[in-house]
Amino acid sequence: MKEYIANYFLTAGECNPEGTIPVTLLANRVIETATMHANILGVGYSRLIEDGMAWVLSRLSIEMHRWPEVNKSYSLRTWIESYNRHFSERNFEITDDKGEVLGYARTIWMTINLQTRQGGQLNGLEKLAEVVSDRPCLMDKCPRFTAIDPESAKSGDYTFRYTDCDFNRHVNTVRYMELLLNQWTLDFHDAHRVRRFDIAFMRESYFGENVKVLAAETAPNAFRCEIVGNEGPCVRSAISYTEI
Amino acid sequence: MKEYIANYFLTAGECNPEGTIPVTLLANRVIETATMHANILGVGYSRLIEDGMAWVLSRLSIEMHRWPEVNKSYSLRTWIESYNRHFSERNFEITDDKGEVLGYARTIWMTINLQTRQGGQLNGLEKLAEVVSDRPCLMDKCPRFTAIDPESAKSGDYTFRYTDCDFNRHVNTVRYMELLLNQWTLDFHDAHRVRRFDIAFMRESYFGENVKVLAAETAPNAFRCEIVGNEGPCVRSAISYTEI
Numbered sequence: 001m002k003e004y005i006a007n008y009f010l011t012a013g014e015c016n017p018e019g020t021i022p023v024t025l026l027a028n029r030v031i032e033t034a035t036m037h038a039n040i041l042g043v044g045y046s047r048l049i050e051d052g053m054a055w056v057l058s059r060l061s062i063e064m065h066r067w068p069e070v071n072k073s074y075s076l077r078t079w080i081e082s083y084n085r086h087f088s089e090r091n092f093e094i095t096d097d098k099g100e101v102l103g104y105a106r107t108i109w110m111t112i113n114l115q116t117r118q119g120g121q122l123n124g125l126e127k128l129a130e131v132v133s134d135r136p137c138l139m140d141k142c143p144r145f146t147a148i149d150p151e152s153a154k155s156g157d158y159t160f161r162y163t164d165c166d167f168n169r170h171v172n173t174v175r176y177m178e179l180l181l182n183q184w185t186l187d188f189h190d191a192h193r194v195r196r197f198d199i200a201f202m203r204e205s206y207f208g209e210n211v212k213v214l215a216a217e218t219a220p221n222a223f224r225c226e227i228v229g230n231e232g233p234c235v236r237s238a239i240s241y242t243e244i
Numbered sequence: 245m246k247e248y249i250a251n252y253f254l255t256a257g258e259c260n261p262e263g264t265i266p267v268t269l270l271a272n273r274v275i276e277t278a279t280m281h282a283n284i285l286g287v288g289y290s291r292l293i294e295d296g297m298a299w300v301l302s303r304l305s306i307e308m309h310r311w312p313e314v315n316k317s318y319s320l321r322t323w324i325e326s327y328n329r330h331f332s333e334r335n336f337e338i339t340d341d342k343g344e345v346l347g348y349a350r351t352i353w354m355t356i357n358l359q360t361r362q363g364g365q366l367n368g369l370e371k372l373a374e375v376v377s378d379r380p381c382l383m384d385k386c387p388r389f390t391a392i393d394p395e396s397a398k399s400g401d402y403t404f405r406y407t408d409c410d411f412n413r414h415v416n417t418v419r420y421m422e423l424l425l426n427q428w429t430l431d432f433h434d435a436h437r438v439r440r441f442d443i444a445f446m447r448e449s450y451f452g453e454n455v456k457v458l459a460a461e462t463a464p465n466a467f468r469c470e471i472v473g474n475e476g477p478c479v480r481s482a483i484s485y486t487e488i
Binding site: 011012013014015016017019022024028031032035036045046054070071161162163165166167168169178181182184185186189207208 | 255256257258259260261263266268272275276279280289290298314315405406407409410411412413422425426428429430433451452
């Protein structure tokens with residue numbers, strides 16, 4: 001099964017104050033859909049844990065020209081663009097209840113050894129070659145990020161707490177994204193939509209770690225962001241907004 | 245349809261550090277299941293909005309002797325225990341993939357007028373009488389909370405930010421719950437399970453509001469909690485843990 005499609009309904013209780021799907025919920029849907037497809041393909045959690053390995057999301061990019069709205073159905077279609085023994089590129093197309101494309105997402109997944117927390121090799125998964133798809137994903141790949149100049153950035157502080165941590169006992173993907181989105185006010189979010197969100201996960205953060213959150217405007221409504229702990233950056237990110 | 249049943253699968257990505265469903269995700273499932281059933285019964289969002297009204301969760305109690313675990317299916321069954329023109333009592337039974345009961349939840353929903361943000365009357369919903377169910381919900385009702393003595397409580401501070409706010413443009417239910425759970429460390433949560441979580445929503449909080457979070461131990465591993473803003477308490481709560 002080269003593609004997997006999941007259908008969802010956006011309830012009011014799930015919406016952001018603007019009445020659309022939060023970027024973070026869409027990120028969770030991306031992760032969930034990827035998990036389901038990997039399970040069906042026999043390369044999911046239960047297969048990797050046999051070798052003491054797990055999938056870790058390394059990069060995530062979402063680009064939407066319209067966001068799913070309250071009380072509407074939406075779908076995610078996912079497929080594998082490429083894989084090798086170190087990582088896998090998995091793409092997504094997001095459509096509305098009429099099948100119209102709302103946007104795309106790209107992810108890069110790495111396997112880590114759960115004991116050493118280091119990258120590991122994916123062996124015995126040659127059958128994945130059969131499900132690689134050449135379906136186009138009409139958005140640019142996640143850029144490579146260099147460090148931003150702290151002097152040019154506004155910054156905030158945060159200490160990670162219990163509900164920021166997940167099954168892997170590190171800070172959860174969407175918590176970093178929330179921390180970034182929280183650098184802007186409700187008024188700003190009411191007047192802008194996220195057009196594109198890129199995030200690269202560089203290092204695990206843990207319970208109790210204190211971090212700085214940096215955001216620097218590099219072009220009108222385009223920001224480079226970073227979350228930096230004692231031992232260097234945890235995530236680097238780019239967020240671009242459009243005015244509405 | 246007196247009862248509505250929803251089936252879920254708990255992915256690794258959704259789990260807490262202990263490998264079970266977070267209390268907050270179960271709370272979201274409760275809200276989601278209630279929403280779906282109300283929609284089916286014709287008393288959901290789209291019906292109430294015709295009268296400028298909306299459902300608001302007033303009280304939530306969850307009592308579990310076991311929590312759904314990673315990579316397992318679980319189900320929520322919901323039914324209406326009672327209703328009148330001011331509020332509705334809706335209960336839930338949570339079962340595992342073998343149909344064994346893991347615990348229960350109770351909710352009280354009120355209708356508010358979206359303009360005035362005051363409680364309103366539910367008219368024209370007499371047909372709900374036909375779907376009231378006498379299925380037993382084997383847990384006590386949510387207690388009435390009195391104020392706790394700030395002197396006897398440990399306390400923390402928090403300022404509500406963008407991602408804490410939801411479609412109703414106030415702070416989201418589960419954000420209050422997270423704020424309460426975050427009064428304990430990861431180590432504490434590793435050594436304890438939530439046995440029962442009661443929460444009463446007393447007043448809306450908004451973006452930018454600064455609150456104090458109080459937690460006072462009233463018996464071994466039993467706590468009374470409160471989130472208090474400038475204009476009084478937003479939520480009052482009781483959390484009891486069991487050691488594992």
